[in-house]
Amino acid sequence: MPEFLTSMGLWSLIPLLIFGGALLVIFGFFVAGAFTLLFLGDTERGKDTIVKSLTYFLILLTLFLVFAAVSYLVQKGEVFKPVEPTGGFPSSPIGAFPPVPQFIKIGDFSFSGPFALSEVDRSEESGIFVALCKKDQGYDIMDITKKSKNSAFTSTLNYSKCWLEKCNNNPANIFMALYWIPEKETILSREAMDKMKKTIDFLCLEKK
Numbered sequence: 001m002p003e004f005l006t007s008m009g010l011w012s013l014i015p016l017l018i019f020g021g022a023l024l025v026i027f028g029f030f031v032a033g034a035f036t037l038l039f040l041g042d043t044e045r046g047k048d049t050i051v052k053s054l055t056y057f058l059i060l061l062t063l064f065l066v067f068a069a070v071s072y073l074v075q076k077g078e079v080f081k082p083v084e085p086t087g088g089f090p091s092s093p094i095g096a097f098p099p100v101p102q103f104i105k106i107g108d109f110s111f112s113g114p115f116a117l118s119e120v121d122r123s124e125e126s127g128i129f130v131a132l133c134k135k136d137q138g139y140d141i142m143d144i145t146k147k148s149k150n151s152a153f154t155s156t157l158n159y160s161k162c163w164l165e166k167c168n169n170n171p172a173n174i175f176m177a178l179y180w181i182p183e184k185e186t187i188l189s190r191e192a193m194d195k196m197k198k199t200i201d202f203l204c205l206e207k208k
């Protein structure tokens with residue numbers, strides 16, 4: 001079988017064969033009418049055959065144009081069909097989305113985090129922090145402290161004196177939770193810390 005027939009497919013050639021065969025038959029009628037008119041001298045029969053062949057040709061041409069238009073519209077519609085991705089959906093053009101914020105409830109207060117101590121130790125984030133020690137599925141609440149910008153938790157006395165002791169000398173298990181209050185709101189910050197100290201039991205904080 002010729003290669004171009006294989007690439008096009010036999011089904012796609014059937015309409016061409018039908019229209020081509022009909023065109024040959026009509027052309028045969030036309031030749032017969034012309035032969036009858038010119039060589040046999042039967043003018044009426046020859047003209048009638050020629051007129052019929054031209055009429056059939058116009059009908060066939062109309063059918064062909066309609067078929068071609070419908071085929072074009074169908075193929076054009078298939079072009080705009082959504083194509084399923086083969087390798088999964090592409091990544092977002094704006095990059096990876098930020099992680100979902102985490103919160104932890106301590107007493108009556110909701111804190112951001114917890115964050116590993118190494119992540120926030122020397123960060124510029126300021127606010128009220130609660131020191132936690134990770135134990136199995138939960139946390140021991142060790143201490144509360146107020147951090148200013150660029151200060152380090154690991155340089156405080158409580159870190160070396162109590163946090164490490166309560167957390168089996170393993171800094172990797174020490175986490176911090178943040179209760180954010182604007183730095184200028186000193187009164188609000190002091191009131192919040194006082195309430196936390198009264199309502200939450202901290203292992204490294206002696207209640208007065």
